[in-house]
Amino acid sequence: MDILKLINSQKQKFPLEQPFYVNKEIFELDLETFFYNQWVFVGHASRITNKGDYFLFSIGNESIIIIRENNEKINCFFNVCRHRGSHICLEDEGRVRKLICPYHAWGYDLGGNLINAKMMEKNFNPKNWNLKKCYSQVFEGLVFINLSEKPSEFKNFIKPIKPFIELHGLGRAKIADRKIYPTKGNWKLALDNFHECYHCQPSHPEYCHVHSRDYIQSYGAGSNTGPKSKEFNKKLKIWNKKVKKLGYLTGEFSEDKFSEFFRSAERTPFSNGKLSETKSGKPASTLMGEFNEFDGGYTTIGPSPFNSIIMSNDFATTFTFIPKGPNDTDIEIMWLVNENAIEGVDYNMEELTWMWHKTTLEDKRIIEDNQKGVLSKKYEPGPLSEMEMGLEKLKIWYLKHLEKSIKKTTNTI
Numbered sequence: 102m103d104i105l106k107l108i109n110s111q112k113q114k115f116p117l118e119q120p121f122y123v124n125k126e127i128f129e130l131d132l133e134t135f136f137y138n139q140w141v142f143v144g145h146a147s148r149i150t151n152k153g154d155y156f157l158f159s160i161g162n163e164s165i166i167i168i169r170e171n172n173e174k175i176n177c178f179f180n181v182c183r184h185r186g187s188h189i190c191l192e193d194e195g196r197v198r199k200l201i202c203p204y205h206a207w208g209y210d211l212g213g214n215l216i217n218a219k220m221m222e223k224n225f226n227p228k229n230w231n232l233k234k235c236y237s238q239v240f241e242g243l244v245f246i247n248l249s250e251k252p253s254e255f256k257n258f259i260k261p262i263k264p265f266i267e268l269h270g271l272g273r274a275k276i277a278d279r280k281i282y283p284t285k286g287n288w289k290l291a292l293d294n295f296h297e298c299y300h301c302q303p304s305h306p307e308y309c310h311v312h313s314r315d316y317i318q319s320y321g322a323g324s325n326t327g328p329k330s331k332e333f334n335k336k337l338k339i340w341n342k343k344v345k346k347l348g349y350l351t352g353e354f355s356e357d358k359f360s361e362f363f364r365s366a367e368r369t370p371f372s373n374g375k376l377s378e379t380k381s382g383k384p385a386s387t388l389m390g391e392f393n394e395f396d397g398g399y400t401t402i403g404p405s406p407f408n409s410i411i412m413s414n415d416f417a418t419t420f421t422f423i424p425k426g427p428n429d430t431d432i433e434i435m436w437l438v439n440e441n442a443i444e445g446v447d448y449n450m451e452e453l454t455w456m457w458h459k460t461t462l463e464d465k466r467i468i469e470d471n472q473k474g475v476l477s478k479k480y481e482p483g484p485l486s487e488m489e490m491g492l493e494k495l496k497i498w499y500l501k502h503l504e505k506s507i508k509k510t511t512n513t514i
């Protein structure tokens with residue numbers, strides 16, 4: 102298959118053609134080009150509060166151990182023994198005093214240093230056989246990893262979205278709930294769906310109950326994903342003024358030129374006096390971060406194509422899209438609340454998770470039905486609507502990067 106030719110034959114304002122959503126070779130290329138070259142958050146520090154607590158994150162052939170060494174330090178290691186390569190941790194999560202390989206019992210401390218290897222030759226130096234580290238950064242409790250050999254500077258990556266995350270104090274949060282939605286669809290179909298709100302009216306009654314029609318039209322799937330709404334812009338202006346007076350952040354960020362990153366952030370108001378992304382519009386938990394009162398606003402951040410963070414003043418919903426196979430994607434959601442909030446007293450789990458749990462189950466169904474149709478020999482990309490600009494933007498970014506990466510590899514062979 103000539104992928105370069107295929108890339109260049111994709112039509113503007115149409116979704117991708119079938120191979121991009123089903124082909125194994127393109128899927129492998131996708132992992133190398135995209136997931137392995139981005140800063141992606143894979144969890145929250147509050148999942149591993151005690152020394153030796155760990156969880157695994159798996160993508161493609163890689164398994165990463167995310168483990169707490171001490172109060173200050175979280176390490177990320179490749180789950181590959183330095184002896185003959187066995188996986189070391191076999192359970193998805195747990196607590197250990199040291200990492201002991203199940204094969205021949207080589208032992209590593211929580212810093213990844215080899216501390217136990219029996220009956221090796223005299224000149225064997227354990228210092229040369231420590232666990233291999235995966236690039237990682239913990240920012241506001243979010244554990245970011247980067248599987249690249251030469252990752253981009255984390256500082257540059259986080260800069261434009263930093264104030265939006267800090268506002269909500271995610272570093273002083275805990276996980277109230279965490280769920281994985283295994284979805285039988287290509288990762289790009291899952292993201293296409295996430296980057297447009299054309300489907301919200303017919304598919305998401307809960308989302309449309311919480312969010313107003315004018316918001317959905319212009320910002321439903323993030324800034325610049327739909328046509329401008331005069332009505333909403335008027336509301337936004339008034340709200341910005343009010344919130345600036347209260348001393349909180351307003352505004353938005355979107356990439357204005359082609360870059361390795363695909364980030365976005367914005368603050369927008371709820372309608373009809375709603376304070377939080379709940380069924381009643383009433384708060385679901387106690388305030389977080391810098392907020393001393395509810396400002397009636399909502400923050401949406403896209404750190405990478407594989408992550409989203411959606412925040413009310415009192416809780417955050419985070420998303421990680423994990424490509425598992427050409428037709429399989431895991432959507433992992435965490436609901437974060439103030440670290441001091443107590444379930445049943447300060448927050449009610451059902452209220453907190455209601456909208457995004459229902460909405461994600463609906464999205465899972467839509468994506469799976471979409472994938473079934475895309476697999477047909479009669480699938481042909483159809484024209485996009487004005488409310489699918491986010492999807493188009495993602496597609497252009499994707500195709501440009503894929504082309505660049507293929508050309509680079511061909512030049513180096």
Ligand code: FES
Pocket residue numbers: 182183184185186187202203204205206207
């Ligand atoms: S492969 Fe791990 S101890 Fe041998």
Ligand SMILES: [Fe+2]
Pocket residue numbers: 294295300301305460464
């Ligand atoms: Fe959706």
